Amino acid sequence: MTDPLADQLARLPAAALGAVLALGLVLVLAWTASVSRGVAAGRAVPASMAHAPAEAARLLRQGRRTTLSADRLLWRVGGWGLFPVAVLLIALVPVGETALLPGSLGVVWANALDVVVWALVWLLGWGANSVAGLVGGYRFLALALGYELPLMFALVAPAIAASSLDLAVVADAQSSLWYAVWMPVAFVAYLVGVLGFAVSGPLAAPVGSEVSDGALAELSGPDLLVVRAGRHALMGAGAAIAVPLFLGGGSGPWLPDAVWVVLKALLLTGALAWAAGRLPTLRTHQLMEPLWTILLPLVVLQDLVVAVLVVSGS
Amino acid sequence: MTDSSLVVDLAFWGCAVVAVVFGALVFVVDSMARATYALAVSFVATGGALLLMQQSYLGVIVVLMMVMEMAVMAVYMVMFMGMNPALMPMSMVHSHRTALGASLVTFVVLGSGAVLVPWPERRGAPSPDVTEALGRAIMESHMLVMMAVGPVMVATIVVGVALSTARTRYDRLGDDLDQTPTDPPLRGETQRGGRRRDR
Amino acid sequence: MRGRVVTLATARPRVYVVEAPGGRYVRAETHRELDRRGWQPAPSPASADALLIAGTLPDPLRAAADVLWSQLPGPRARAEPTAVSSVPSTLDGLRACLRDRAGQLADRRGRELDEATRWVRSDSARHDETDHDDMDHDDMEMAPGGLVLAQGAPDRDGLEMDALRHPLGPLLDRWPGGLELVTTLHGDVVVEAEVTWWEPPHPTAPPQTGRADDLAGGWDAAATVLSLLGDERQARLARSVAPSSPEVGDRVLRRLDRLTRRGALPRTAGEVLHTALADSVPALISDDELVELVSGRDLGDVRLLVAAHAPLLQGVVDASGSLDD
Numbered sequence: 001m002t003d004p005l006a007d008q009l010a011r012l013p014a015a016a017l018g019a020v021l022a023l024g025l026v027l028v029l030a031w032t033a034s035v036s037r038g039v040a041a042g043r044a045v046p047a048s049m050a051h052a053p054a055e056a057a058r059l060l061r062q063g064r065r066t067t068l069s070a071d072r073l074l075w076r077v078g079g080w081g082l083f084p085v086a087v088l089l090i091a092l093v094p095v096g097e098t099a100l101l102p103g104s105l106g107v108v109w110a111n112a113l114d115v116v117v118w119a120l121v122w123l124l125g126w127g128a129n130s131v132a133g134l135v136g137g138y139r140f141l142a143l144a145l146g147y148e149l150p151l152m153f154a155l156v157a158p159a160i161a162a163s164s165l166d167l168a169v170v171a172d173a174q175s176s177l178w179y180a181v182w183m184p185v186a187f188v189a190y191l192v193g194v195l196g197f198a199v200s201g202p203l204a205a206p207v208g209s210e211v212s213d214g215a216l217a218e219l220s221g222p223d224l225l226v227v228r229a230g231r232h233a234l235m236g237a238g239a240a241i242a243v244p245l246f247l248g249g250g251s252g253p254w255l256p257d258a259v260w261v262v263l264k265a266l267l268l269t270g271a272l273a274w275a276a277g278r279l280p281t282l283r284t285h286q287l288m289e290p291l292w293t294i295l296l297p298l299v300v301l302q303d304l305v306v307a308v309l310v311v312s313g314s
Numbered sequence: 315m316t317d318s319s320l321v322v323d324l325a326f327w328g329c330a331v332v333a334v335v336f337g338a339l340v341f342v343v344d345s346m347a348r349a350t351y352a353l354a355v356s357f358v359a360t361g362g363a364l365l366l367m368q369q370s371y372l373g374v375i376v377v378l379m380m381v382m383e384m385a386v387m388a389v390y391m392v393m394f395m396g397m398n399p400a401l402m403p404m405s406m407v408h409s410h411r412t413a414l415g416a417s418l419v420t421f422v423v424l425g426s427g428a429v430l431v432p433w434p435e436r437r438g439a440p441s442p443d444v445t446e447a448l449g450r451a452i453m454e455s456h457m458l459v460m461m462a463v464g465p466v467m468v469a470t471i472v473v474g475v476a477l478s479t480a481r482t483r484y485d486r487l488g489d490d491l492d493q494t495p496t497d498p499p500l501r502g503e504t505q506r507g508g509r510r511r512d513r
Numbered sequence: 514m515r516g517r518v519v520t521l522a523t524a525r526p527r528v529y530v531v532e533a534p535g536g537r538y539v540r541a542e543t544h545r546e547l548d549r550r551g552w553q554p555a556p557s558p559a560s561a562d563a564l565l566i567a568g569t570l571p572d573p574l575r576a577a578a579d580v581l582w583s584q585l586p587g588p589r590a591r592a593e594p595t596a597v598s599s600v601p602s603t604l605d606g607l608r609a610c611l612r613d614r615a616g617q618l619a620d621r622r623g624r625e626l627d628e629a630t631r632w633v634r635s636d637s638a639r640h641d642e643t644d645h646d647d648m649d650h651d652d653m654e655m656a657p658g659g660l661v662l663a664q665g666a667p668d669r670d671g672l673e674m675d676a677l678r679h680p681l682g683p684l685l686d687r688w689p690g691g692l693e694l695v696t697t698l699h700g701d702v703v704v705e706a707e708v709t710w711w712e713p714p715h716p717t718a719p720p721q722t723g724r725a726d727d728l729a730g731g732w733d734a735a736a737t738v739l740s741l742l743g744d745e746r747q748a749r750l751a752r753s754v755a756p757s758s759p760e761v762g763d764r765v766l767r768r769l770d771r772l773t774r775r776g777a778l779p780r781t782a783g784e785v786l787h788t789a790l791a792d793s794v795p796a797l798i799s800d801d802e803l804v805e806l807v808s809g810r811d812l813g814d815v816r817l818l819v820a821a822h823a824p825l826l827q828g829v830v831d832a833s834g835s836l837d838d
Contacts (some may be wrong), residue, residue, distance in 0.1 A: 042746035047551065057522035058562070063586040063621075065559060074347055105374050112378035118385040119354065126347055126388075131679050132557070135701045135812055141389060148382075209743040210813040212686075213556040220559045220586035280777045281743045283813065285483070483702075499809040 018100040022090045025262065026083070029090075029236025030229055032266050033273040037232075040277025055228070062221035067128055070218075075127020079223050081120045082230025089113050089237035093265075094168040094244055096258030106167035107159050110241050111152060117197040117234065118144045121206060124227065125215035136214020139284050140206035143196060146291035147203060151193030153299040157186035157306045158245045167241075171249025180246035185302040187246045189295055191272060194238030198231050201276030205284050235276070239268035326366045333359035341407050346391040354384035371445035523611045525552045526590075528604070529561035531581070531684050533593075534691030535713035536568020537829065541733050541752075542597045543567050546604060548749050554686065554740075558584035563607040566593045568690060571714045574683060581684050587624065588617040666699070669809070674699035681815070683711050687737045689823045694807070694815075701812045708800040710828035724794075730824030731789035732762070735769060737820040738786065742777060744768075766790055779814045781806065782821035789824070798825045 031052050038048025066072060091100035092109055103109065118141065125137020159165050161183070162173035170179075180187040195201045199215075207214045219227060243249060243264045250257025252264075336356035340349045357380035365373035407413070441447040453460060528547065532540040543565060547554060555561030564582055570593070582591055590610035594603040610616060663675035676697050683693040691711040696703045736751035747768050754762045766787070773783025788795045798806070803826060807815045823829060 040746075042749065043551070054521050054524050057518050058525075058527075059560075061519070061522045061588060062560070062562070063588075065584075065586040071345065071347065074351065103370070105370055108371070108374045108378065112374050112381070115378050115382045115385075119351065119381055122385055122388065123347070123351070131677070131698070131812070138389070138701070141385060144385075204743060205813075208813055209556055210741040210816045216560075217557045218559045224560050280772055280775070282775070282777050283811070286776045483700075 015100075019087075019091075022087055022100050025095075025240075025265075026087050026090050026233045026236060029240060029265060029269050030086070030232035032269045033232040033235045036270040036273035037277045040274045056225060059221050059225040059228075062224075064223060065218070065220045067130055067218050070129045071127045073127075074123045076223065078120045078123030078125075078127055079219065079227045079230075081123075082117065083226055083233050085113050085116050085120070086230060086233035086237040089234075090240055092167060093240045093261065094171060094249060095261045096250065096256065099167065102166075102168065104164070104166045107155050107165040107170065107245070110167075111155055114151070114193070114197045114238070115148070118148075121199060121215055124219075125206070128215075128218035130218050132212045132217035133215055135211050136206040136208070136217070139208075139214065140199065142284055143203055143205065143287060146288050147193045147196030150189040150291060150295045150299045151196070153296070153303055154186040154189035154193065155245070156303050157183045157299075160303065160306050161310055163310070167244040168249070171244035171251075174248040175251060178246060178248045180242075183246075183302055183306055185298050186306075187242075189299045189302075190242060190246065191238075192291075192295065194235060194242070194272065195276055198235035198238060198276075200231060200235060200273075202279045202282045203287065204276075204281045205287075208281055232273070235272055236265065236269045239272055240265040242268055322366055326363055329359045329362040329366065332356070333363065346395050347388055350384050350388040350391050354381055357381075357384070369444065519612060519614070523562070523608055525550070526562040526608055526611055527553055527555035527560060528563045528565050528607065529555040529558050529585070530686055531564070531566045531578075532688065532690035533566050533568030533570045533574075533713070534683075534711050536566075536595075536690045537730075537733070538597055539594055539600065540567035540690070541729075542600045543594070543604075544736070545752050546600045548752055550604065552604075553745070556686070559586065561585050562588065562611055563590040563592070565591075565603070565607065566684075569593065569595050569714050571711055574711055577684055583624075587621055589620065666697075666704075668699045668702075668704070676704070679812075681819075683709075687741055687816070687820060689819065689826055689829045691828060692819070692826065694803075694819070696807070696812075696815070698812065703807050703810050703812060703815050706804045706807050708803055708828075710800075727789070727794050727824070731786065732765075734821055734823050735765060735786050735790060737823065738778065738782060738817055739765075739769070741816055741820055742772065762790070778821075779810070779817055782814075782817050785825070786821050795825055797827055797830060798822050799827055 034052040035045070035048045038051050039045060043051065088101070089110060092103075092106050092113075093099055094102065094106075099106070101109075121140040121144075122137040125133040125135070125140065127133075158170050158179045161179060162170040164170060164173070192203070196203045199207050205214070207216050211217070216224065216227060240261075243261050247264050247268070250260045252260035255263070333356045336352045336359065339352040340356070343349050343352060358377050361373045361376035361380070363373075364376055367373075528543075530540060530543050530547075544554065555563075558564065558581055562585075564578075564585055566578060570578055582589075588611050590607040592603045592607055594600050663677040665673050666676040668674040676699060679696050679698050681694045681696060682688050683691055691713070693709040693711065695707045695709070697705040732751050732754045736748045739745075739748035739751055747765060750761055751765045754765065769778070769783060769786055769790075772778045773780060773787070785795050803819075803822070806818055806822065810818065819826075
């Protein structure tokens with residue numbers, strides 16, 4: 001019998017390398033989202049590519065600030081927590097042989113991590129002790145109730161079809177047909193959810209320009225930089241999770257599996273960010289009704305159809 | 315499993331300590347938001363402990379549900395605990411002595427129960443997937459009940475909200491979905507049940 | 514290396530643009546100039562590099578401007594162009610000031626004197642004191658951090674809500690110059706409002722009149738509304754609309770109508786913009802009508818409504834002369 005501690009330590013270098021790769025992938029995805037966003041906003045491609053580095057330099061040079069009676073601990077936790085959540089989400093995605101954090105419950109973990117964003121965005125709005133921040137934080141919780149249920153039921157559909165909650169198994173089950181094709185409603189509901197937890201596009205009201213950027217209103221310098229990067233990273237991570245869930249994982253001709261996963265994630269991130277940049281921000285109550293009365297029943301119906309097909313097919 | 319038992323033990327005790335310390339912090343910190351999120355951290359650590367006991371599904375569900383629940387509960391705490399708890403220092407401790415006595419008695423009763431009760435010997439082997447076994451045990455004989463309970467609960471919540479508000483935050487007057495919310499909003503209070511249908 | 518980073522960081526500074534009473538033309542020109550340079554306006558003072566006050570502030574607002582100035586985290590720059598023609602050189606000056614390392618260092622040292630710095634300081638000192646005390650419910654101060662607590666009031670459904678006094682303006686971005694709207698908030702709903710107008714310090718030239726000026730005001734309002742909706746692309750288009758480019762105007766107008774139909778824009782705001790841009794001049798809005806307009810609205814909707822009606826507000830019409838020399 002080997003020494004258990006030594007055994008664990010021997011695995012550390014591989015884990016560290018995986019973590020670095022995951023971090024790199026998140027940064028690339030976040031940058032892709034930022035570029036695509038810039039193009040959607042009418043900037044030229046080179047200018048869009050330079051935008052993220054220039055803003056990073058600008059914000060790193062900028063000082064930090066605080067507000068009167070701010071709850072600085074909760075405020076900073078809310079801001080600095082977003083990016084790590086995106087990294088953990090990426091770690092769940094099976095790239096090539098295995099994911100950094102493989103497991104039989106990948107789908108549920110993805111859901112648990114996106115729920116953490118509820119807490120973080122609210123804390124971000126709360127901690128600053130400002131009217132705009134509070135309005136933003138509370139708007140987010142209202143929207144979260146609207147997008148999260150369709151998102152949860154959307155995650156159920158691929159899990160039923162593959163009879164597994166393991167992202168790798170779900171990806172492998174789509175060898176003949178991508179789930180995005182035969183469960184389109186679940187796919188759309190999932191993407192709406194991604195826009196929701198990335199606080200972007202039509203669901204950007206919590207950071208709405210008309211309330212001085214809401215939850216972001218009092219942030220400056222590095223604190224603002226990590227939140228902006230975190231939002232782009234969450235969009236990229238959400239898109240990456242969609243690859244094993246709906247887009248057949250690593251399946252594809254000629255190229256190795258890992259390359260296909262990354263390629264699909266990049267393309268979906270770009271498309272999602274572009275759409276987010278083009279669609280107008282909707283007012284909170286404009287969204288609550290369609291999300292609850294149209295999208296949610298449709299997704300439940302989608303689950304039913306998938307379940308019936310799976311039972312009748314087997 | 316035995317190779318990594320030391321690491322698992324350390325992690326388990328780490329989670330246990332975090333859960334207890336943050337649970338205690340709920341009564342130490344002086345803001346509703348901090349108290350709520352201290353409780354959330356405590357629950358996440360409990361979820362971690364469950365994961366380490368090989369109850370993966372229960373562990374991840376505890377994390378998912380409790381973070382979500384605490385995010386919503388923070389709103390209620392701030393809303394109902396009056397007196398701008400955001401800025402005013404507050405305390406979660408009330409009636410010190412009674413509470414202390416009650417908790418000590420509870421702890422002693424439960425603790426001595428856990429130690430003194432003659433636990434039965436295990437018969438047979440645990441099923442390879444305990445989550446599935448648990449699901450079958452609950453669902454197989456009670457499936458119909460579970461299926462009925464879900465919609466009833468949802469209907470109760472929806473009806474409760476619909477009955478308690480005549481207007482709601484977003485100016486939807488009444489329960490008729492064909493009617494659009496008023497824009498611009500109506501002035502003044504609306505009488506309960508007095509639903510305007512003139513536009 | 515350091516120099517190159519500074520150049521990159523200041524390539525496109527974010528400017529917080531505030532309109533002084535009567536400063537409408539200078540502010541509109543500032544936004545157009547920012548578009549030409551590809552700079553983005555800052556959404557709040559917190560993340561801004563520069564503060565630009567378009568027009569001349571009356572004396573009572575100078576102290577308020579200093580408080581606003583102290584909200585910028587720094588490195589920071591400040592300017593008050595008073596004429597349309599001086600806008601480009603002003604923006605160049607702002608960037609040069611941001612790149613001046615010695616100057617920024619000196620500014621940073623002087624920040625101890627900022628009013629806001631002292632507020633936050635004394636507040637955290639007070640917090641440290643209370644942390645050491647054993648807290649007791651009886652001796653809680655009623656104004657933690659020097660902030661007066663909100664009072665309770667029944668809302669429109671009869672539930673008790675905190676009633677928070679929240680002033681909008683007079684120094685706010687994308688907001689009509691000189692307008693101070695003190696709102697009473699229940700949550701994020703405005704239940705009451707009071708209007709105060711700050712006059713320009715010296716009498717300005719008589720207001721320009723005529724269809725062309727009305728239209729320019731309409732497009733300016735449309736651009737502000739689109740920018741408040743986060744749609745900078747369409748806002749740029751609206752700002753670039755000239756009498757010679759009717760098809761650009763048509764595109765923006767169609768976009769606005771679509772936003773109104775989908776409910777992204779409050780209907781009242783969409784309708785007044787459509788009237789101003791397509792049909793005729795809508796009626797002017799008195800202060801009482803403005804209060805009526807914003808009461809019962811969400812805080813965000815109030816910003817949109819005020820922006821859409823900006824050229825029609827009595828105070829703006831009275832104050833806006835051309836400040837160009």
